[in-house]
Amino acid sequence: MAIFRGLLLAISAFSLSSLANVKVSYLGCYEEHPFDPLFPEDFLDYREHIDWSTYPDMSHVVQACARVALARKFTYFAIIKYGVCVWGPNGKHVANVAEMSEWCFHGIGGIWSVSVYKIAKACQEGVRTFDQCGQRCTCVGGRLVNCVRIRIHEFTYFLPWHRYFILLYENLLRRVDCRFTVSYWDWSARPGSAFNTTAARSIWSSENSGLGGDGEGIYSCVQTGPFRQDVWSIVPLPPGIPTGPGPRCLARMFFGTPPDAVAVQMVLDVHPRNFSNFEFMLRVNLHDLVHCLIDGTMCTIDSAAAPEFFLHHGFVDKIWDDWQKKSETHKNVFFSNLSQRMPGTPVIPSVVLDLSAQPGGVRVEYRPILRVPSFQAFSGQGIGPPRKPPRKRYTPLMDKAFKLFHLNETEIKRAKEMEKMLEPKPRTIKI
Numbered sequence: 130m131a132i133f134r135g136l137l138l139a140i141s142a143f144s145l146s147s148l149a150n151v152k153v154s155y156l157g158c159y160e161e162h163p164f165d166p167l168f169p170e171d172f173l174d175y176r177e178h179i180d181w182s183t184y185p186d187m188s189h190v191v192q193a194c195a196r197v198a199l200a201r202k203f204t205y206f207a208i209i210k211y212g213v214c215v216w217g218p219n220g221k222h223v224a225n226v227a228e229m230s231e232w233c234f235h236g237i238g239g240i241w242s243v244s245v246y247k248i249a250k251a252c253q254e255g256v257r258t259f260d261q262c263g264q265r266c267t268c269v270g271g272r273l274v275n276c277v278r279i280r281i282h283e284f285t286y287f288l289p290w291h292r293y294f295i296l297l298y299e300n301l302l303r304r305v306d307c308r309f310t311v312s313y314w315d316w317s318a319r320p321g322s323a324f325n326t327t328a329a330r331s332i333w334s335s336e337n338s339g340l341g342g343d344g345e346g347i348y349s350c351v352q353t354g355p356f357r358q359d360v361w362s363i364v365p366l367p368p369g370i371p372t373g374p375g376p377r378c379l380a381r382m383f384f385g386t387p388p389d390a391v392a393v394q395m396v397l398d399v400h401p402r403n404f405s406n407f408e409f410m411l412r413v414n415l416h417d418l419v420h421c422l423i424d425g426t427m428c429t430i431d432s433a434a435a436p437e438f439f440l441h442h443g444f445v446d447k448i449w450d451d452w453q454k455k456s457e458t459h460k461n462v463f464f465s466n467l468s469q470r471m472p473g474t475p476v477i478p479s480v481v482l483d484l485s486a487q488p489g490g491v492r493v494e495y496r497p498i499l500r501v502p503s504f505q506a507f508s509g510q511g512i513g514p515p516r517k518p519p520r521k522r523y524t525p526l527m528d529k530a531f532k533l534f535h536l537n538e539t540e541i542k543r544a545k546e547m548e549k550m551l552e553p554k555p556r557t558i559k560i
């Protein structure tokens with residue numbers, strides 16, 4: 130008895146003259162549900178049918194399907210049985226399995242088999258273009274190469290360990306949707322409204338695109354958005370057990386004001402000879418502080434379970450990347466000398482130093498935020514150089530953060546000294 134599970138990969142590619150700039154490749158065929166669970170019914174869109182009998186032959190059916198799939202922005206489609214055309218966005222899931230079977234070709238149009246096709250936009254030589262996973266690539270010889278994952282704004286081992294952690298998390302979620310990248314939340318851009326849940330494009334919005342707002346009640350559970358108390362818990366619960374209020378909900382207690390862009394710039398300006406100061410300020414004065422300004426889950430050892438954890442760490446990683454870009458010395462300082470594997474990982478820090486050459490051949494780029502030109506708003510008025518807007522004080526580091534991140538007395542003292550350097554100085558105005 131043979132359970133058929135056949136798939137032939139990239140056997141042929143036929144160009145279809147009526148589909149300019151598009152290449153349709155036959156990926157192979159597989160057995161129809163319920164016999165092959167690889168490509169379950171959900172992935173196919175059975176609502177749309179093209180009646181094959183109105184087309185002269187198979188290549189016309191393929192063309193018709195490709196045209197419709199393309200119009201619907203799908204990159205894969207499937208043809209199920211003769212006479213009916215079906216397409217869906219997730220044909221890519223099939224391409225992971227490459228078991229050969231003679232049946233495959235015989236099976237086109239057969240009772241149980243479904244043929245899967247991939248549509249690729251032919252690329253223009255030398256032109257930068259995006260692939261179906263949203264990576265920015267270059268077209269060389271008709272193929273997309275040097276693809277870069279773009280991470281956007283939007284929302285000891287500390288630095289390299291978290292960079293690796295972000296990569297693993299991103300790789301995992303890309304198995305669900307290959308367009309996923311970790312975003313970053315630049316809390317320094319408008320520190321005064323960092324926790325304003327109704328401000329434009331707030332990451333704390335209650336919409337599905339937001340992370341929900343502040344916590345409420347005795348446990349400070351988040352009550353809005355997709356991670357609200359009733360529907361989401363920081364530990365998976367057995368089916369049927371409600372999250373309920375309590376320590377398992379996602380908690381937040383917004384408090385105070387994060388460091389501003391000037392403080393971030395001062396950290397970026399640290400000389401590579403003073404790497405230890407750079408690392409300390411980024412880790413303690415910026416990173417630790419913002420964890421505990423969000424507070425709740427983010428200021429506990431469960432913080433990585435909070436959805437905002439990776440947005441915060443994306444920004445911390447971006448600050449490190451911005452610093453690294455200043456020179457080869459900035460890029461390699463300290464970490465390139467460490468030969469021990471980072472705790473809980475199979476890698477040493479040097480393998481993650483270059484964001485454009487991460488493990489697995491992944492290239493990453495943080496897209497810069499388009500800053501609201503608050504400085505420009507002050508320029509062009511009157512004579513002389515543009516005046517900088519006055520800085521606002523930000524919240525000092527608190528005991529809670531020192532405790533959570535296990536800082537000893539010496540380090541607490543150092544953190545307070547650094548804070549004095551970074552925070553705005555009182556101004557004296559000469560009249």
Ligand SMILES: *[C@@H]1O[C@H](CO)[C@@H](O)[C@H](O)[C@H]1NC(C)=O
Binds near residue numbers: 325326329
């Ligand atoms: C939050 O943002 C909204 C919209 O920009 C604004 O109207 C409101 O005054 C802000 N609230 C606070 C407390 O700053």
Ligand SMILES: *[C@@H]1O[C@H](CO)[C@@H](O)[C@H](O)[C@H]1NC(C)=O
Binds near residue numbers: 403
């Ligand atoms: C390093 O930092 C110290 C203060 O901590 C400062 O005096 C020194 O000038 C800095 N070195 C460089 C090269 O910037």
Ligand SMILES: *[C@@H]1O[C@H](CO)[C@@H](O)[C@H](O)[C@H]1NC(C)=O
Binds near residue numbers: 462463466
């Ligand atoms: C790293 O190694 C280089 C060359 O071996 C050495 O010159 C440098 O001092 C080391 N840096 C640190 C921070 O240990």
Ligand SMILES: *[C@@H]1O[C@H](CO)[C@@H](O)[C@H](O)[C@H]1NC(C)=O
Binds near residue numbers: 537538539540
């Ligand atoms: C505090 O921690 C630092 C870094 O871990 C360490 O080098 C230092 O010896 C510690 N100081 C005290 C007083 O424990």
